[in-house]
Amino acid sequence: MRLNLSILLTAFATVSTLLAAEVVINPGDDWGAAISNNPAGTVFIIKAGIHPDPEISDAKNGMQFIGEDGAIAQGDTSGMYFATGYGPNGKIEDVVIKNIEIRGYGLDRDGNVGYCDGGPLSVHDSKNWLLEELEVHHCGGTGITTGEGTIVRNCWVHHNFQQGFGGKFSGATVEGCENGYNNVVIDGVDSNYCAWEHSAGGSKWAICSTLVVKNCWTHHNYGPGWWTDISNEDITYTGCLVEENVSMGIFHEISGNATINCNISRNNGIGPNSGSNFQLHVVSSGPTELWGNIMDVHASGGAGYQVTENGREYLAQDVDFHHNIIVYRHTTGPAVGMGCQIGGGCDAVYNDNAQNIDFHDNTYYVPDASAELWQWDVGDCVDFTTFKTYHSFGRGSEVIETGDFPDIEDLDCPTGCEDVLAPEIILRNRRMHFEIGQGGSASPQVVSVGNMTMGTLADVETDISYVNGSGWLNVARSGSGNTQKLTNTIDVSGVSAGDYSAKVRVSASNADYVPWYWVHMKVTGESPALTSFDIVPSNAVCSPEQSIKFIATALDQWDNPLADQPSDISWSVTGDGSVSNGTYTAGTEIGAHTLTVSSGGVSTEQPVRVLKADPLDMSENIKDFLVLCAPGGSPKLNVSNYAGSSTHVMDDEHLLTPAPGDKVTVGGTDYTWTIMHDDDGQWHDDAGGGEWIAYFAITVLSTKDQWVRYNVRHAGGMRIYSNGLKVYGYNSWDNRRAVASDPALLERGANQVIFKLASNTYPRFSAHIDDAQSGGLLTDLYYTLDDAAGGDLTISGPMLSRAMRPLGISVRRSAGRYVLDVAGVEGSHEVRVLSLNGRTVFVRRGMGEAAYMIPRSKMASSVYVVSVRAGEKVLRKRFIGY
Structure with missing residues (x-):
């Protein structure tokens, strides 16, 4: 039986809290004065609400800062740091920061682009701090910088301007964290603002020892996922899921000994600016042991594993790659190999293997067993038979030729990884927004529950903590095992106008960590009224004389479906086609035509194209x-x-x-x-x-x-x-x-x-x-090519009315910019802001829930339409920019 570490830590913190003096900090209180006026060991209860630009500096040993659900530290242009770890007497020790959302620190003086240094939690000069259940996002620099003995547990670090993690010194542990979308969206400019080639992306540690990164999910960072570079010793990466990062998955560079074991690294390094595109990459470092890892290389590109010697102060020496699984979906290598960048100095490596590099007892799934996918020497890749002639490489290994590649869940857990790769929960769509009028209703929104590693999740449960009000949220679980959904519906009966939030924690009986997601609701005092229609399909095409059935859903001023749909809907269309009760029959005229739905003086247009293809x-x-x-x-x-x-x-x-x-x-x-x-x-x-x-x-x-x-x-x-x-x-x-x-x-x-x-x-x-x-x-x-050539075309498939689409979007102002929050998306989405004349002023693509920043300088005072599209799900709403 696995013990739930989060529950144990919470129990320990609760006992400690009872033994220490407690001080309440309300929004607007002076944190600096509270720290100065209280002794070491004080427990500060951070009340729910927005705390403007607080800073934990010159804390005393043993102080704790415990947030209520809904406690938010909102930075602004006045400072880069939320917490620093060095005081008048040196390193501050044994501080706890827990359950606080930290956002907006480290902006430039216009409140737009974040800095490429520093960061909100710069505690590298501290000792034995615990950072737990924090959300750190949309801050300049590095989200969390670790120090001596720092423990970072169950934190959600995302959308920071430079990178998620960094640090130095000894004894840090990062466990059970999600680390995604860092160095990705900066002031509306998509990609690599802080230049990952120097230091950006998921992480970068330097001059560390005994660093442990375990059971973490790092994904969609512009740069490497996990990166240790320069003079790091005794490093461990274990039990992590590393995926969809622009560059390498796990990158250990110019450093000493490391163990990289029992990780899943997939679909990394396939972007245009990947640099090195390996799932695992060791450069001028050793001794290093890599075992029990699963690498899944995308069919469009990327590579497996390489050890590289480039003549730095550390050598790629005593590097052992064994008992790993490589699923290699294309025929351009290397799947694994060795590279050397020091000219004639490579002879001792290649000819004599004097630096003791080894590859053995691995399993390869490849599309062609005779393909040249293995590398030894800086030249071209060779086939596996040739690879085995170099220093007995490949012994004990198996090459499996297949066109039906196994997914991760189809593989057996690597021997020795059973406990490390035991189930852990990952959530897709961790923040959702509802906006609704009193007495109205809103479409449900869905959170997807998945398994980060291997095995099967058991006994998934949810626990709702209301920040405002109570009883207005219902969470229904469906599915089983590693594919489950949490459907969130709201009931505003009797709820007064205002803003509401709830934090939903998700647990499993066989998972150590308890992640969470947020549900935000805005209830307005207006009654729902017809303002537009949602028409599906939204991108219709057909051949001449073909018919298509359209569905129109009446929407209110918040873009929610009306509870009582109008019965007097009328349809019309331009061109030589016809429409009756939503069924459009094309004529023979090729080109774009306009379908119009009307009721009660409200009309919405939708294009339909007639063509051959x-x-x-x-x-x-x-x-x-x-x-x-x-x-x-x-x-x-x-x-x-x-x-x-x-x-x-x-x-x-x-x-x-x-x-x-x-x-x-x-x-x-x-x-x-x-x-x-x-x-x-x-x-x-x-x-x-x-x-x-x-x-x-x-x-x-x-x-x-x-x-x-x-x-x-x-x-x-x-x-x-x-x-x-x-x-x-x-x-x-x-x-x-x-x-x-x-x-x-x-x-x-x-x-x-x-x-x-x-x-x-x-x-x-x-x-x-x-x-x-x-x-x-x-x-x-x-x-x-719209030349009326081609044959008849049949575009068929399911259509969803608006009432079936769980999606949410909100716009707010913060520190000289608009923040556009997208929620209710399980996968990828596209968000677009248009002026009323139809001109696009902002467009971005993202994954899952996301927040986008738009400088006010880009948008004159006017009325705009914001839309978000995710698959067949579409949501549009108006907002006033001022």
């Missing part, structure tokens, strides 16, 4: 594009000083939906969109260089909502826009390898894709579209 064969590169051409037929828009000349690009280029014959003026020259075909799909492989840009567009039609990646090769700079969202951007060549875009949502129906090339060298490129998760070929895509 051809199958898009993804076994080859795309061969047909709509290309913007000069009067002489050249697709190159010749410009001077392209990189610094904003006048030589099209306005709103990422929102264009071109058609053959459309004209665009660029730099004083009229260009025309023209259909072009290339037999081998290698576009412009015979073109020359020069300073130029070029645009290629295609309309892709999908039979369902699905996530894809655009897989490209390019010899110059490239951007890819999918439905108006930039999903790929790189200013140089592709380093002789296929590169994959960020995941992009292809909606059921028509999707506009634009490839923009910019180069002063070689303009060659090719492209195809893969399934985002498996990397496999897609067989259900069509395309059209």
Whole structure:
């Protein structure tokens, strides 16, 4: 039986609290004065509510800061730090900080972009601090910086401007934490603001000893997931799930001994700025033992494991990689190997293996057992038979050729990892918002419960703690094992207008840590009234004379479905088609038409496109594009000083939906969109260089909502826009390898894709579209260039009315910016802000619940519409910017 460590710690803290003096700190109280006026060992009870810019500095030994549920430390432009660990007499010892949300520290003087140093919890000069059940987000610098003996337990660290974790000194432990989306969204600018190549992403520790990182989930950071760099000794990474980070999963560099065992590292290093793309990477460090790890390498790219020697003060010496499982879904290596970067000094490594590097007793799942996926020497990869000739590598290993790759849950737990990889809960969608009028209702919102590691979750339970009011939230659990959902519904009967919050803790009988999520509710005093309609499907296409059934749901001023739907709804449509009771029958006129739903003087329009399309064969590169051409037929828009000349690009280029014959003026020259075909799909492989840009567009039609990646090769700079969202951007060549875009949502129906090339060298490129998760070929895509060619098209699939869509969004002001909170999303989503004339002023893509910051300088005082789309779920609402 496993003991629940969080419960034990809580019990211990409760006993300690009873033995110490307690002091209550209310919102608005002076924390500094409270610390100064009370003795060592005082327990401060931090009351629920927003505490403006508090700081724990010069604390006394043994002080505790215990937050009630709903206690928020709100930083502003006046300071970077919430807590520091060094006092007048040296390191402050034995401080406890628990159950506080910490946000907004370390902004610049305009309240926008965060700093790339410092951080809210800079306790590296402390001793034996406990940081537990904290949420640290949207702060400058590093979320939590550990010190001597620091314990960080069950914390949620996300959306910090530089990285989630860092620190130095000895004896720190980080356990049961979620660490995600750091160095990702900075002031509305997506990606790598703090340059992960130096120090950013999930984490970076330096000059540490006896650091233990265990049972943590680190994901979607712009940079490595876990990173120790320079003079670290006795490091342990164990029991972690590391996934979807832009660069390496776990990176141990220029350091001493480490143990990396029983981790799951998958889908890391497949972005355009990955640098090194390994799931596990050891550079000039040792002795290091890596065992019992599971690596799952994405079909679109990434690599498995490598040990690298680059001639630094530490050697890649005594590095043993054994009893690991590698699921390798593509045929470009290395799956595992050794690299050396010190010229002739590598001979002793490669020829004599003088530094005692070893690979043995591993299991490889590969698509081709004869593929060259193993590396020894800085040159090309070799097949496994050749690899085994080097110093007896590969002994005891098994290579399994398969096209049906196992998922993590299909694998047996590596021997010796049974306790380390026992079940732990992860939650997707940890913050949701409801906004509703008195007497109204709102669609339920869902939290997904999954298992971070292996085994099966047992006896999942929830515990609701109300910050305001009581009884207004109901949580219903469905599913079983590692696939469960918590459906959250609210009842505002008798609830007064105001803001309400509840914290929901989620536990399992066989999991140590108890994560939580937040439910926020705003109840207004207005009565619900009809203001618009939600019409599905929202992206409809059909062939001439085909019929489609539309469903219209009447929405109130909060974009919630009306309890009493109107009975006098009328339908109309432009063009030569017809509509009756929501069933639209197309005519023969190709192009876009407008469907209108009306009732009681309120109308909503929805586009529907009539077209023909051809199958898009993804076994080859795309061969047909709509290309913007000069009067002489050249697709190159010749410009001077392209990189610094904003006048030589099209306005709103990422929102264009071109058609053959459309004209665009660029730099004083009229260009025309023209259909072009290339037999081998290698576009412009015979073109020359020069300073130029070029645009290629295609309309892709999908039979369902699905996530894809655009897989490209390019010899110059490239951007890819999918439905108006930039999903790929790189200013140089592709380093002789296929590169994959960020995941992009292809909606059921028509999707506009634009490839923009910019180069002063070689303009060659090719492209195809893969399934985002498996990397496999897609067989259900069509395309059209809007030339009325092609065959009949059938787009079929499920439709959901608005009442079935659990989704939430809210907008608030904070420190000189708007904060846009998205909730109720299980997976990926797209959020967009539009002015009333339809112009997009902000668009971003994210995963799960998220918060986005928009500077007020980007939005004049006006009325805006904000929408969030996640699969078939769509939510729109208006807000006033001022």
